[in-house]
Amino acid sequence: MPSGERPQRTTVVDETGSPRALGAGPETFASFGRGPDPVFLGLGPDPAVTVGLAAGRPAAFFECPAFAAAMPPPWAQAIPADWERLEPEALSPARAARSTFYLYRQNTRLFPSFWGPIWARAQLGLLPRPEKAETTPAVLLARRQGGLLEPEIARAVVACGRPVTDIPAEASGPAVARAIATGKPSLFLCINGAGLDDDGLLFSLLAEAGVPVAVWFVDNPFHVLGRFRGPFWKKARLFVTDGAFLAPLRSLGAQSAVHLPLAAADHFFTARPEPGLADRAVFVGRSAFAGRDQFFAGCRVPADLLETARSLVAAGGRPDFFWWRARLESAPLWPGKAGRTAGLGAETASLALRAGVLAALAEAVPLSVYGDPGWQALLPENAARHDPVDYYGRLAGLYAGAGLVANVTSLLLPGGLTQRHFDVWAAGGCLLTDATPGLPLFPARLTAPVTYATPAGAASLARTLLADPGRRADLAAVWRRLIAAEHRYEHRLAVLLDRATA
Structure with missing residues (x-):
């Protein structure tokens, strides 16, 4: 040589x-x-x-x-x-x-x-475990550092009568080994695959121990599945907040996939209105999800297609994840990360939609935006930008005190809803929402008065609603009763535990 x-x-x-x-x-x-x-x-x-x-x-x-x-x-x-x-x-x-x-x-x-x-x-x-481990009612819940929903999900699981064992997602292997050494928990539950390694070793350990695994995708599932090298995920109990993903997941071999929407977090029901916001529209959210640029590194979308998407957004169209898939890629969504380029297109179009709606609102009504500094270059000067707020802290008061809370659903979720669709009403606030295809979860008589199709439509509807506080109060009261009766996390976790442990 x-x-x-x-x-x-x-x-x-x-x-x-x-x-x-x-x-x-x-x-x-x-x-x-x-x-x-x-x-x-x-x-x-x-x-x-x-x-x-x-x-x-x-x-x-x-x-x-x-x-x-x-x-x-x-x-x-x-x-x-x-x-x-x-x-x-x-x-x-x-x-x-x-x-x-x-x-x-x-x-x-x-x-x-x-x-x-x-x-x-x-x-x-x-492992030093008994030959025949007894099944316990405990749920192993993978907890991400700073995870938004895990505290609420843990509370809801306990409310359903199941004890929770916290599993740190960053060190899940040793924690799960300790848990199964003394018994057989009824379920391992994680959000967006947190705690599961790319090769599926932890999944295999749980399966060998007779513990079912439930994965609740609260974001686009194909942005998560791309990191998994083996088909183990197809054997998990999958839950998606966006029912549009059921068919593609099943076509790839998922054995159990269930639509399970988001819900209202309990602390919003006790919100105290923050003063000084009753005549304003409020938007709370990021200009981009954390780690966006690193996640989409190496992905490119054609400039002409992006321009088409922006025009669609302005006219009320929804160039969502599947719209981009149909125009960009033919590779399977799994294995591999073929879906990320379509994801970049949908995320870029979402930003155009959010920025367009907020700009239109700022021209029509007083607007306050609570979010990251990335908004500074995207908002008109007449929009007031504030620092981000904590989900378990000040946010509930903002929702309760605002005249309107604006929502713009990400196009990464073709038929999805956001936490705002539940939390704002639970807090006693009034939501202004885009016409996401996920809205039929609720009665049309309630969604129609608060739904816009275009940025210009958002501005017009915001003017109308802010000028009629009595109408907003009536809507908020009816919506709040509906959310309390049917859309708490206890309702969702009862379904999940029933389907995942049957």
Whole structure:
């Protein structure tokens, strides 16, 4: 080999159909367990490395058939003749207890459907748990740092009669292992896949322990699923706040997908109106979601298509996520991240819609915008911009005290609703909403008086409603009774727990 050239690395085609170069050497293995018998979870591209790790001890191994089939003939010849190749069902708790496992690290990314259950069985066998764990009513709730909805969901789960065990999403593996070592919780619940690793190892561990997994997508699910390498998510109980995603999820193989809208957080029902806002329209929200630029890095949308979308928005059209998909991409939404370019188009069109509506409102009525500094360059001078407010702090008072609260639903959610559709009315406020296709969740007689189709329509309706405080008060009272009776998080979690644990 000429000096300076790297040795050629063996490659395999992984579970998603992508070629992957394989690492070699002792450092490509991770060990766990303390038993005397070495058991290899894959031999890697060079079985001689595993012979060295075994250090003369008789060993056993599991191997993925697709991996073995991709190896050249010398690979099989290098496996010691006295090593036993095991089938997955051979991995009993007793065998796990007397083993030290050596995992070829890349395996769980290359073929997660094969290796996830084997890895999980090994891990479960090493836990100090009873042979037959009793099912408990506890719900394991993955909690993201700063997660908006998890506190409310935890409260609602408890209100439904189930104890909650918090699982820190950033360290979910050890926390789940501790929880299943002493019993079998009734459910693992997460928002937008929080706590689940990309390879599905935690999902496999929970499945092996007999704990169902529920994933509630409160954002576009294809922005979440793009990071998952294996099809494990198809076996989870999926819930989506936007019913428009049910059909594409099912077409990709989702076994259980249910429409479960957002709901009103409990603390909004006790809101105290903030003074000085009764004659103003208020908007509370970001100019872009956190980490937007990094998330869409490498994505581009054609300038002419973007101009078409902006024209549609101004005329009352909705160039949403599926509108962009139809014009940009033919690759499947999973596996991979093919949906992100359509997502960028929808997010860019959403910003144009939000900015257009707020500019029109500012010309028509007094407007206060509470949000990030990104709004500074997007708002007219006559709009008052304020710093962001805390969801569990001042926000409820703003909603209760404002003359109107403006809503603009993201086009990333073709048929979605936002928290404002529930929280504003719960607080006793009055919502001004775009004509999102998700509105039929509510009676048309209530949505019609507060719905606009275009930025100009928003301005006209805002003038009319602000000039008629009696009408606003009547609407707010009826809406508040409806939200309290049918759209609290207790209502949603009762459905979720019933469907996910049946």
